Amino acid sequence: MLKQISQFFNAFGATVIVPIMIFVIALFLKLKPKKAMMSAFYAGVGLTGFSWIINEFTPIVTKVIRQMVNQTGIKLPVVDIGWQAGSLASFGSPVGLTFFVVGLIAEFILFWTGITKVFMPSNLWNNFGFMIWGTLAFYVTHNWWISLGLSFFMLLYTLVLAEIQADRWSRYYGIENTTVSAVQNIVQVIPAIILDPLWNLLGFNKVNLTPKAFKEKFGVFGEPTTLGIILGLIIGILGNLTTLTTTKAWGQILKFAVELSAVMTIFPLVTNVFAKAFTPLAESIDKDRKKQAQDTKLEDPIHDKHRWFLAVDDGVGYGESATIISGIILIPIMVIIAFILPGNKTLPVVDLISLPFMVESIVAVTKGNILKVIANGIVWFSIGLYAASWLANIYTGAISHYGAAIPTGIVLVTSFNLMARPINALVFAAFISKNPIWIGLCIAIYLLLLFALRKYRPQIWTYLNNMADKNNNQAKSKTVK
Numbered sequence: 084m085l086k087q088i089s090q091f092f093n094a095f096g097a098t099v100i101v102p103i104m105i106f107v108i109a110l111f112l113k114l115k116p117k118k119a120m121m122s123a124f125y126a127g128v129g130l131t132g133f134s135w136i137i138n139e140f141t142p143i144v145t146k147v148i149r150q151m152v153n154q155t156g157i158k159l160p161v162v163d164i165g166w167q168a169g170s171l172a173s174f175g176s177p178v179g180l181t182f183f184v185v186g187l188i189a190e191f192i193l194f195w196t197g198i199t200k201v202f203m204p205s206n207l208w209n210n211f212g213f214m215i216w217g218t219l220a221f222y223v224t225h226n227w228w229i230s231l232g233l234s235f236f237m238l239l240y241t242l243v244l245a246e247i248q249a250d251r252w253s254r255y256y257g258i259e260n261t262t263v264s265a266v267q268n269i270v271q272v273i274p275a276i277i278l279d280p281l282w283n284l285l286g287f288n289k290v291n292l293t294p295k296a297f298k299e300k301f302g303v304f305g306e307p308t309t310l311g312i313i314l315g316l317i318i319g320i321l322g323n324l325t326t327l328t329t330t331k332a333w334g335q336i337l338k339f340a341v342e343l344s345a346v347m348t349i350f351p352l353v354t355n356v357f358a359k360a361f362t363p364l365a366e367s368i369d370k371d372r373k374k375q376a377q378d379t380k381l382e383d384p385i386h387d388k389h390r391w392f393l394a395v396d397d398g399v400g401y402g403e404s405a406t407i408i409s410g411i412i413l414i415p416i417m418v419i420i421a422f423i424l425p426g427n428k429t430l431p432v433v434d435l436i437s438l439p440f441m442v443e444s445i446v447a448v449t450k451g452n453i454l455k456v457i458a459n460g461i462v463w464f465s466i467g468l469y470a471a472s473w474l475a476n477i478y479t480g481a482i483s484h485y486g487a488a489i490p491t492g493i494v495l496v497t498s499f500n501l502m503a504r505p506i507n508a509l510v511f512a513a514f515i516s517k518n519p520i521w522i523g524l525c526i527a528i529y530l531l532l533l534f535a536l537r538k539y540r541p542q543i544w545t546y547l548n549n550m551a552d553k554n555n556n557q558a559k560s561k562t563v564k
Contacts, residue, residue, distance in 0.1 A: 092174065092183075097208045098134070101396070102127040105360055108205055108393075112367040122360045129357025133398045136353065141165070141436050147322035147339055148418060148432050157422050161475040163499040164490060165433035166267070170211045172482035178221040178487075179214035182234040186210055192534050194391075198533070199242040203264055205364075206394035212266035213237045215501055216511055220475070221516050222481035235515040237507065237527065241266045243532050245314065248272045248444055249392045250385065250544040251551060252316065256400045258361055259384075260368040266396040268441050270506045274463040275448035279550055282455050289555045292453045294404035307404050311347035315340030315409050321415055329548040344531040347407055354402030362397050368393060385548075386541045405451035410439030412453070413460045417499075420465055428472040434499035441500060448482050450551035467503030474502050474511075 092100060103121035109119030129371045164321040173179040187210070190203040217234030224230065241264055248269075249262035263269065282288065294307070303309055319336030368391065385392055400406050421430055441464070442456050449455040471478075475495040482496070483489055491495055502508075513521035536543065 089375060094137065098127050098130045099502060100368055101130060101208055102360075104205060104207060105364070106201075108365075109364055112364055112371075114363055114367055118363050122363050124163070124360075125356055126360035129353060129398065130396070132353035132356065132508060133258065133401070136346060136350060138434060141433060143342055144318075144337065144414070144436055145433050147318060147335075147413070148435060150322040151318075151324075151418060152430060152432075154322075154423060159428055159430040161429040161472055161495045161497050162252065163430060163434050163471075163489075163492050164493070164496045166437065166500045168482050168487035168489075168496070169215045169478070169501045172485040172487045173211040173214035173218050175483075175487070176214070176218040176221060178217040178227065178230045178234070179211070182214050182231060182465055183210055185231070186213060186234065189238065189439040193242065198372045198392040199246060201245045201262060201264055201394050203238075203389060203394045204241060206264055208498045209396065212501065213241070216266075216507065218485060219477050219481045220511065220515050222484060223269075223477055224517065224527050225272060226517070229514055229517060229561065233511065234350065235242055235385055236510065236514070236529070237266050240510075240529050240532070241269050243536060244269045244272050244393065245394065246536060247532075247543060248447060248547070251547045252400075252444065252447040253365075253392065254548070255405060255450065255551075256443075258358060258365045258395070259401065260390065260392050261361055261363045261395045261399070262392045263397040263400065263442075263443060265397050267501050268397055268442060268509065271359070271441060271459070271463060272444040272448060273506060275461050276550075278383040278459055278548070279449070280454070282449075282458055287454050288553045289456065290452070290454050291555050293451045294408060294453075300538075302498060307347045308344050310408060311344030311411075312340045314408075315343035318343070318415050343411065345372065347411070348372070350407060351402035354399060356416050357396070358399050360517035361393060361399065364393055385544050388540075395400045397440045397443055400446070401439045403446070405453055405456070406443055406446045407439045409446060409453050409456040410461070412457060413438045413442070413464070416457070416461060417464055420461065424468060427468045427501070428475065428495075428504070429497055431468070431499040431503070434501075437500040448551060450554045452554045455554070461506070464499075464503055466505045466557045467499075470503040470505050470508035471497045474508060478502055483518075535556060539548060 104121035105126045106119050110116070127307070174183070187204060187207060189328045191205075193199045194202050194204075216237050217230045220233045221230035245262050245264035249397045252262045253259050297310065298306065316336060319328065319339040320327065322339075323332040323336055416429050417435065417438070421427055438460070442460055445456045445459045449459075473498050478497050479489065479495050497503075510525055513525050516522075
């Protein structure tokens, strides 16, 4: 049966399955069939647009990054081949497939029992992020229950973090009562919160480095389209340092600059289409919330204990100006850091295009302060490189065992997006140790976070909003509050 489920989902893909889920959820939220149908269509169109852009741009940016690497002469043994191989292996492993079915049921139960206020099934395609960790654990331990338990635990703490950032994320990205909940990207909320006092101490909150500030100070040169050209020129030149006197090199540099500019111009348009899939659903949730709030004489959404959130694909935030600008700036920075970081064995390549996905939580928590986003990214993803280096042997063995192809000439592979995750790596280490003390510690920390969230959720959200407001920037659009 599991094999048939895998074949079913692989046959139809996210661009069909996700719209069907959106349609069902929309009807459940009492949207009219016409609105529900349009939400589903927008979801399919948006996902297709994301896929086209990323699939076209990934080999282009990968080629430039590889040239940059080759010109340095530095060789790192672990090569990032992208998250797709990990996703394929997840659906090819028995533990991964089991979690896809059991985990979906668990997500409904966790929501309806009130353990979480995040409705995760609306973002079921990102379940492969939980499945890959169970797949790796099963490859190492051959213990079914430990591996399945790891995937389930990853789900539990992801839902806690998704709810902690939910009010802040929905305010910043402008779709009320929504949040992102991809396990590979949600953990960035931890350094975003913990490191913020340090950045304020250094005066980063006083630096008005936002898309709006770019536009006000630099006019046309502050537009995302123009910034794409500038960043493209810089990255292109770094990839052609030894051949700058040739016509061929400048041809590639200028073409890459235009292509990056196109991505930074078109992606926000696709994001707007994708967001239309969730806006009616979020409005319906808010309408019901306000009705309940009036019945209980409670208008403030911060203090509404019944308020819940729809999990949305993080593609909703990818094209937002501060998000995509920060992510693109981090591309050459992370390549350079990979070279100079003592003991690092991992070379980020293909998943560098995923950096805007990876910084969304940081952007929301810092209210679009690009300097803070980059600083957080440098610290957290640098630690993540060590995690990816440690996991390389396990990841390579697991994905090759469960059906993913490894490029010729590469010995060890990784996914920068999936594996460069310090917290996830620590949890993984605890579970594969089979040591009840370490596993128990993970569970105890989760229960403590859950208790704090249930008891002090309004205070947590208020703190995060006050923290965001300390940044010296104005709301750059109606999406920021």
